[in-house]
Amino acid sequence: MNGVRKGYVRPLDLRHGAVDMTHGSGGRAMAQLIEELFAKYLGNDFLGQRNDGAVMPMPPGRLVISTDGHVVSPLFFPGGDIGCLSINGTINDVAVLGATPLYLAAGFILEEGLPLADLARIVESMACAARAAGVPVVTGDTKVVQKGAGDGVYITTTGVGVVADGEDFSGDRARPGDQIIVSGSIGEHGMAIMAQREGLGFAAPIVSDTAALHGLIAAMRASGAAIRTLRDPTRGGVATTLNEIARQSGVGMMLQEGALPVQAEVAAACEFLGLDPLYVANEGKLLAIVAPEDAHALLAAMRAHPLGQRAALIGSVHVDAHHFVQMTTGFGGRRIVDWLTGEQLPRIC
Amino acid sequence: MRFIDEFRDGELARGLAAAIRKAVRADRDYAFMEFCGGHTHAIARYGVTDLLPPSVHLIHGPGCPVCVLPIGRIDMAIRLAVDAGVTLCSYGDPMRVPASDGLSLIKANAKLGRGGRAAAAAGSATVGGEIRMLYSPADALALAQQHPERQVVFFAIGFETTTPPTALLIKQAQALGLRNFSVLCCHVLTPSAIASILESPEVRRWGTLPLDGFIGPAHVSTIIGTRPYEFFAEEYRKPVVIAGFEPLDVMQAILMLIKQVNGGQALVENEFSRAVSRDGNRKAQQLVSEVFELRRSFAWRGLGELPYSALRIRQEFADFDAERRFAVGYQAVADHPACECGAVLRGVKRPQDCRIFGSVCTPENPVGSCMVSSEGACAAHYSFGRYVAASDGRVTCAAPDLAVTP
Numbered sequence: 001m002n003g004v005r006k007g008y009v010r011p012l013d014l015r016h017g018a019v020d021m022t023h024g025s026g027g028r029a030m031a032q033l034i035e036e037l038f039a040k041y042l043g044n045d046f047l048g049q050r051n052d053g054a055v056m057p058m059p060p061g062r063l064v065i066s067t068d069g070h071v072v073s074p075l076f077f078p079g080g081d082i083g084c085l086s087i088n089g090t091i092n093d094v095a096v097l098g099a100t101p102l103y104l105a106a107g108f109i110l111e112e113g114l115p116l117a118d119l120a121r122i123v124e125s126m127a128c129a130a131r132a133a134g135v136p137v138v139t140g141d142t143k144v145v146q147k148g149a150g151d152g153v154y155i156t157t158t159g160v161g162v163v164a165d166g167e168d169f170s171g172d173r174a175r176p177g178d179q180i181i182v183s184g185s186i187g188e189h190g191m192a193i194m195a196q197r198e199g200l201g202f203a204a205p206i207v208s209d210t211a212a213l214h215g216l217i218a219a220m221r222a223s224g225a226a227i228r229t230l231r232d233p234t235r236g237g238v239a240t241t242l243n244e245i246a247r248q249s250g251v252g253m254m255l256q257e258g259a260l261p262v263q264a265e266v267a268a269a270c271e272f273l274g275l276d277p278l279y280v281a282n283e284g285k286l287l288a289i290v291a292p293e294d295a296h297a298l299l300a301a302m303r304a305h306p307l308g309q310r311a312a313l314i315g316s317v318h319v320d321a322h323h324f325v326q327m328t329t330g331f332g333g334r335r336i337v338d339w340l341t342g343e344q345l346p347r348i349c
Numbered sequence: 350m351r352f353i354d355e356f357r358d359g360e361l362a363r364g365l366a367a368a369i370r371k372a373v374r375a376d377r378d379y380a381f382m383e384f385c386g387g388h389t390h391a392i393a394r395y396g397v398t399d400l401l402p403p404s405v406h407l408i409h410g411p412g413c414p415v416c417v418l419p420i421g422r423i424d425m426a427i428r429l430a431v432d433a434g435v436t437l438c439s440y441g442d443p444m445r446v447p448a449s450d451g452l453s454l455i456k457a458n459a460k461l462g463r464g465g466r467a468a469a470a471a472g473s474a475t476v477g478g479e480i481r482m483l484y485s486p487a488d489a490l491a492l493a494q495q496h497p498e499r500q501v502v503f504f505a506i507g508f509e510t511t512t513p514p515t516a517l518l519i520k521q522a523q524a525l526g527l528r529n530f531s532v533l534c535c536h537v538l539t540p541s542a543i544a545s546i547l548e549s550p551e552v553r554r555w556g557t558l559p560l561d562g563f564i565g566p567a568h569v570s571t572i573i574g575t576r577p578y579e580f581f582a583e584e585y586r587k588p589v590v591i592a593g594f595e596p597l598d599v600m601q602a603i604l605m606l607i608k609q610v611n612g613g614q615a616l617v618e619n620e621f622s623r624a625v626s627r628d629g630n631r632k633a634q635q636l637v638s639e640v641f642e643l644r645r646s647f648a649w650r651g652l653g654e655l656p657y658s659a660l661r662i663r664q665e666f667a668d669f670d671a672e673r674r675f676a677v678g679y680q681a682v683a684d685h686p687a688c689e690c691g692a693v694l695r696g697v698k699r700p701q702d703c704r705i706f707g708s709v710c711t712p713e714n715p716v717g718s719c720m721v722s723s724e725g726a727c728a729a730h731y732s733f734g735r736y737v738a739a740s741d742g743r744v745t746c747a748a749p750d751l752a753v754t755p
Contacts, residue, residue: 333396335733341712
């Protein structure tokens with residue numbers, strides 16, 4: 001038995017290796033993948049417990065939980081990748097309910113043949129985003145499916161947070177007279193993906209806006225403004241999110257087209273592809289409905305934060321039995337801003 | 350955006366609106382048909398109607414290529430994928446048009462499901478059918494080149510604007526010697542549709558559809574030029590103003606039409622002179638006539654069978670004609686009995702005059718084709734203009750019942 005080194009396992013080949021079926025088998029190969037890849041990048045005390053779940057302390061307040069599956073294609077795009085997207089997206093879903101995000105769980109569905117180098121890049125990006133946000137991934141799961149049964153990797157993340165008693169940012173609280181604020185220019189994530197897929201070359205490439213918004217939201221809460229509703233306009237864009245809120249609250253809305261912040265590149269790409277930026281997904285923007293008397297104070301607080309510099313007042317809430325979201329066009333007419341119909345951009349997040 | 354924003358300028362729009370208000374005579378109304386879905390979309394999206402005096406009426410025309418496609422043509426495309434097992438490539442809009450048996454291209458593809466796609470991904474030789482959406486017809490050719498084991502069919506629809514790219518595609522496929530690529534040709538011709546409107550009893554005999562002139566096609570005219578419309582202006586005494594698809598183009602065209610009507614003229618005028626000439630794009634015309642010939646007759650939704658109103662692939666390119674290669678024939682299918690798409694396409698009814706508009710028929714569950722494409726009259730009115738009817742005190746729709754997702 002000479003030459004056998006006790007306990008030696010050949011390290012994963014992160015340069016040329018690929019995911020195979022044994023990585024999801026529950027055996028030694030899976031343990032190695034967790035050890036050398038997931039734990040290496042995401043490591044923290046809770047994950048280090050090496051149990052099937054994690055036990056964590058919980059501060060006082062009400063529990064908030066949100067879960068989100070990520071299936072974006074391509075996996076890597078200008079401004080981000082599926083890894084950081086899966087962290088930021090779930091943090092935002094927890095944070096827009098007024099909660100402080102505390103912990104994340106991540107489930108991976110890997111496709112046989114996925115290069116380990118790609119997986120390492122994705123997990124490193126998740127770790128980087130989680131560290132920046134101060135929200136650790138405390139538990140996870142890995143499954144492998146046969147080649148052709150998936151598309152590289154799908155990631156589901158679940159976020160847990162706490163919200164103080166008395167804080168309530170539900171979608172049914174918009175009232176006539178309230179003002180509508182968007183935290184920055186719209187449509188960047190969707191168009192970054194679309195431009196990449198369609199091979200549209202722009203002098204300055206469109207970059208996804210993926211970002212964790214809990215810091216911005218904390219600054220907004222600290223301003224003391226009477227915020228009724230917060231929501232991140234992801235799939236379906238600003239138009240669909242405002243329609244959701246209008247229906248939940250039983251109100252109508254009127255937007256000003258001229259007030260909508262849109263980057264010139266995004267406007268051009270939308271024009272080219274026949275899309276409307278109002279319906280294109282964002283991953284680092286939020287919509288706030290605020291009491292009219294506090295609108296300007298809130299806007300100032302948002303603009304003072306790096307993620308809210310281009311925040312803008314885009315419209316107001318009013319009485320409407322039909323719950324229509326409408327817009328005064330820059331042209332001088334009026335139109336309905338309806339729910340998104342069908343599937344504008346599949347697999348955007 | 351340079352060269353775009355200029356044509357959407359609110360200040361200029363107000364100036365044109367004032368000029369239109371000044372030009373209209375108090376003793377009469379004006380009814381103009383915008384032929385193209387592109388105009389219908391621009392009018393609805395920018396709220397052009399809000400800037401017009403109440404005596405100017407816009408009638409939506411049949412120029413939405415998806416809308417005029419009869420159910421039987423969608424059925425043919427579905428049969429190609431389901432029965433003949435081809436990879437059918439379609440533009441986005443036709444995907445949701447209702448076909449027979451409760452199907453649409455998108456639903457048929459879901460039914461084909463894993464069998465087709467999983468086998469294709471695994472590189473199986475016996476692949477099942479599949480329906481794909483694409484942005485550019487060139488993608489269909491690329492797909493055929495990448496997958497020699499699959500039969501790829503491009504579902505070619507549209508008026509004269511989309512015809513030259515299809516012709517080019519067929520010529521390229523021939524030059525490449527591709528044996529697994531063909532086209533299901535459903536290209537139709539604008540002048541035939543205009544003639545059909547003008548010959549309809551509502552316009553000619555009964556006069557129940559008042560029609561004082563046409564806002565003529567933008568993109569179609571870049572290909573065919575303004576000459577083909579001269580016959581209509583002269584024979585039917587209707588002015589035609591060719592207009593671009595930007596909202597200021599539409600306003601300018603309306604002003605030009607009003608002036609012609611007031612002066613008793615019936616001329617072809619060209620507002621879209623930055624892109625359209627009298628003779629059009631001769632090179633594109635030549636390419637089209639090289640590859641296509643007139644069909645003796647073609648069924649249109651709403652307008653019925655129209656003689657010499659569509660194109661078919663010439664005998665020299667028969668190898669690339671999916672109708673010949675797969676022997677799929679056209680079978681006429683009746684529209685849904687409550688659907689008024691036919692009357693809407695002829696301009697005889699407005700979307701909100703249809704009993705099922707906004708209730709049974711919505712963009713999520715379209716019954717008729719006009720509710721599908723964003724250029725369709727019903728979809729445009731549903732998406733952008735419903736508040737007009739709603740403010741009359743008529744409830745035209747309920748808020749769609751969708752789940753709220755985070």
